[in-house]
Amino acid sequence: MGGxxxxxxxxxxxxxxxxxxxxxxxxxxxxxxxxxxxxxxxxLILAEGATSRSEQRDRTAAGEQLLVLSAAAREAHARLGSTSLAMLDFPDNRMDSVHLLDVVKAVESHFRKADPDIIYTHFPGDLNIDHRITSEAVQTACRPQPGNRLCQVLFFEVPSSTEWRMSGNNGFVPNYFCDISSMLDRKLAALDSYALEMRGWPHARSVTACEHLARWRGASIGVEAAEAFVVGRMLDALFMARHL
Incomplete structure (x- = not known):
């Protein structure tokens, strides 16, 4: 288990x-x-998640899907018990059409409110363009400036994006793990809230595949189930406490 x-x-x-x-x-x-x-x-969820299913971005046509996704997210985080959930409106799978600075400023706003010790976000080498932009925006927003108490930045993997990036790029090689043996059922229950976004086995984004991945990551460190991360930044928390 990581620290x-x-x-x-x-x-x-x-x-x-x-x-x-x-x-x-x-x-x-x-x-x-x-x-x-x-x-x-x-x-914090940046993109609306639905309008890429049409040839043109049309929020009116995707209105019902957007409502369903919003309700699914609220239900998932009610099941997890998350402290807060914010959902923004950047264009789904079209975040490269937005100025990166606009994304950075949105992240910075929530960064200031949360004043986090730890950030989790996307692996910067994912296939999905929105994942890559999100990761870059987070890295920009949490650059290490004086008075910033952030100690850890960790990149997670998303099945059906992280592992779909073809060879020739830096792959996801985890060096940090969290034992979720006692929490796997909660994760799967939260995924059940997103049932319309999930796919059937053997798709990589099926509930079965997600459970297999958690079991495999767990087996990699000798526990029942785990989630794996790549370390973006890791600072000594005691050192940070003395210098803030």
Whole structure:
């Protein structure tokens, strides 16, 4: 188990995801574990998650889908018990049509509110363009400036994006794990809230595949189930406390 979960004191955690369901796919079990330990977990979802299913972005045509996704996200985080959930309106799978600075400023606003000790976000090498932009925006928003108490930035994997990036790019090689053996059922229950976003087995974004992945990540470190991360930043919390 990595040090991001299980330390002393109540911490503020910020999870920044591109689309509704990414946050649960990537770190739903870790969210549940933080909450069980008394930490505050704030979730920020940047893109609306539905309008890419049409040739042109049309929020009116996608209105019902957007309502369903919003309700699914609220239900998922009610099941997890998340401290707060914010959903923004960046264009689904078209975030490259938005100035990166606009995305950064949106993340910065929530960063200031949450004042996080730990951030979880997308792996920067994902296939999905929105994932990559989200990761870059988070890295920009949480650059290490004086007075910033952020100690950890961790990149999660999202099935059907992270592993779909073809060879020739830096792949996801986890070096940080969270034991979610006691939280796997909560993660799967939260994914059930996103049932319309999930696919049937053997699709990588099926509930069965997600459970297999958690079991495999767990077996990699000798526990029943785990979530895996790549470390973006890791600072000594005691050192940070002395210098703030």
């Amino acid at each position: 991001g979960v299980g330390g002393e004191g109540v911490r503020s955690v910020l999870v920044v995801a591109a689309h509704p369901d990414d946050e649960v796919l990537g770190c739903g079990g870790t969210i549940a574990r933080h909450l069980a330990q008394g930490d505050h977990v704030h979730v």
